Amino acid sequence: MHTERRGAIALAAIVSLALATLVVLADADRITPLLVFVHGVPLGDKLGHLVLIGLLALVVELATGGRSVSIARVPIRIGSAVVLALVVLEEISQRWVPTRSFDCGDLAADVIGIAVLGTLGARLGAQRECSLARGTHGSVRSTWTAGPRAGEPIVGDVAQRAVKRST
Template sequence: MAVQHIIKLVAASFSLFILWVIYLANTGASSSLFQLVAAIPYGDKLGHLLLFGSLSCIVIVASRFYCITLLGKQAYLGAIVVSLFVIAEEFSQAFIATRTFDFTDLLFDAIGIGLSVIVCRKLQQRLDTDQSKTL
């Protein structure tokens, strides 16, 4: 199986995992994952940063670092898609009885996505440099 196919499979699997976590939270279900997060100081915020930062990074790599021009700047489409999903998901919490909208969750989602963009830019530069050496 080609590396790109594996990366896409990882992106799809991680997306499904996050959707499952959101489903559990939306239905008010109990989970050992939630208990673990609650036991860590600022675990909820750290979870937001890590989950959506990781998802963004995986989606950017899976989309082969595809960029679009947005407001005159190059932006990773994967980061934009994850950002739009995060915004919709966080604001939807205002309409779900078992959830509450929390701006700091959105802030930590954004920090995670921002860090993933920085990591992916460095990775892309590294890959471009390595590829130019082999030509």
């Protein structure tokens, strides 16, 4: 396994642990001062959801190299799908936690963060995988040209398709 992949996996683990800690502390009502501050900022709660969950999707997509699976011919990004499933379960579980409340707005902000930053992470992860497969990792040219061709979807195993094209 390449050092870059290990680093991306470690980063995803650290961000996941930090967010899990934040959720546990919120469930235990241990971060009230932080929540008061966040709720005092206009749309602070929604922006927090968008950025934090989006960041998680980005680093998980980096760790998975932007890989996807096709279900009924629809490409589904693995990293973003896992993050989405966990976020939906966590948001729904708030119905049974006295110190928390389910909010469709929070879930919508989560989905937007996953869509935007998860797509960015998938593209960067796929480009990194492609440059590693070509053996050109580290050059500026490979970073910008390794992605999909015009008209190709961003999702999927871009790295594998690019390697097949170059051989």
